[in-house]
Amino acid sequence: MSDVTLRPARPDDDVDPLLRAAFGPAEGAGVAGVWADVAASDLVRASLVAVEGDGTGEARGDEGRVVGHVGLSHAWLDARRALVDLWLLAPLAVAPDRQGRGIGRRLLVAAVDAARAGGAPLLALEGDPAYYGAHGFAPAAAHDIEPASRRTPAPACQVVLLPGHEDWMSGRLVYPDAWWRHDCVGLRDPGLAQVEAVLGLTGAGPQDGSAPAGQAGTEVSGVISSSG
Numbered sequence: 496m497s498d499v500t501l502r503p504a505r506p507d508d509d510v511d512p513l514l515r516a517a518f519g520p521a522e523g524a525g526v527a528g529v530w531a532d533v534a535a536s537d538l539v540r541a542s543l544v545a546v547e548g549d550g551t552g553e554a555r556g557d558e559g560r561v562v563g564h565v566g567l568s569h570a571w572l573d574a575r576r577a578l579v580d581l582w583l584l585a586p587l588a589v590a591p592d593r594q595g596r597g598i599g600r601r602l603l604v605a606a607v608d609a610a611r612a613g614g615a616p617l618l619a620l621e622g623d624p625a626y627y628g629a630h631g632f633a634p635a636a637a638h639d640i641e642p643a644s645r646r647t648p649a650p651a652c653q654v655v656l657l658p659g660h661e662d663w664m665s666g667r668l669v670y671p672d673a674w675w676r677h678d679c680v681g682l683r684d685p686g687l688a689q690v691e692a693v694l695g696l697t698g699a700g701p702q703d704g705s706a707p708a709g710q711a712g713t714e715v716s717g718v719i720s721s722s723g
């Protein structure tokens with residue numbers, strides 16, 4: 496019997512309180528706002544929740560609370576040959592009292608599976624390279640893919656290439672308006688400068704997706720916390 500079950504989000508699942516709690520006072524309102532706008536649009540590609548219980552409660556009408564969520568939505572890659580439709584993974588959130596028990600990892604695996612099944616050529620995100628790098632994501636720069644903003648430190652822009660990906664699919668990520676309306680793209684100072692200092696980058700410095708050995712892991716963890 497499982498303690499937490501994953502399923503597609505339903506219209507009556509209110510993930511707003513979860514997003515606000517997981518991302519905290521500084522970021523929670525922005526992240527919840529952008530997801531509310533995305534969810535009300537035609538941009539959603541998948542939305543998965545982790546619910547307490549073994550999955551049998553849904554049929555009985557006494558399901559446990561929602562303790563995790565991952566949103567997948569539409570974005571583009573502005574490649575030389577064509578504008579490429581891709582999937583963006585954001586936000587990923589687990590209730591603070593349930594973190595560190597593998598729920599995030601399960602949601603991440605399910606998200607990659609959903610993007611693959613949905614035919615996305617690649618899945619992109621902005622987030623902590625220490626966390627996502629351990630779960631199959633690689634620096635976007637390694638595939639000649641640039642973040643949507645210069646304010647996203649290169650190691651934080653990460654992708655998983657999926658079977659539909661072709662070699663010519665490189666270029667800049669383009670996010671729909673909702674992300675900009677809520678100012679949820681990249682980081683801003685002073686947080687941006689702080690992360691760049693940890694990574695050994697300057698504002699206009701090397702954006703090659705690499706980070707100095709021993710720094711991209713532990714020290715930047717907890718510093719980069721974006722909508723991913």
Ligand SMILES: CC(C)(COP(=O)(O)OP(=O)(O)OC[C@H]1O[C@@H](n2cnc3c(N)ncnc32)[C@H](O)[C@@H]1OP(=O)(O)O)[C@@H](O)C(=O)NCCC(=O)NCCS
Pocket residue numbers: 517518587588589590593594595596597598599600601621622623625626716717719720721722723
């Ligand atoms: C990030 C988040 C989704 C992870 O969910 P979670 O359920 O706590 O993660 P898991 O239990 O699956 O973690 C798996 C592993 O990653 C590690 N980990 C968690 N957060 C990490 C981070 N920021 N950096 C590096 N490792 C991290 C855990 O220690 C665990 O390691 P282990 O398997 O060796 O024990 C969750 O902590 C969260 O909601 N954070 C606030 C919202 C947020 O910042 N989301 C975006 C992240 S960039």
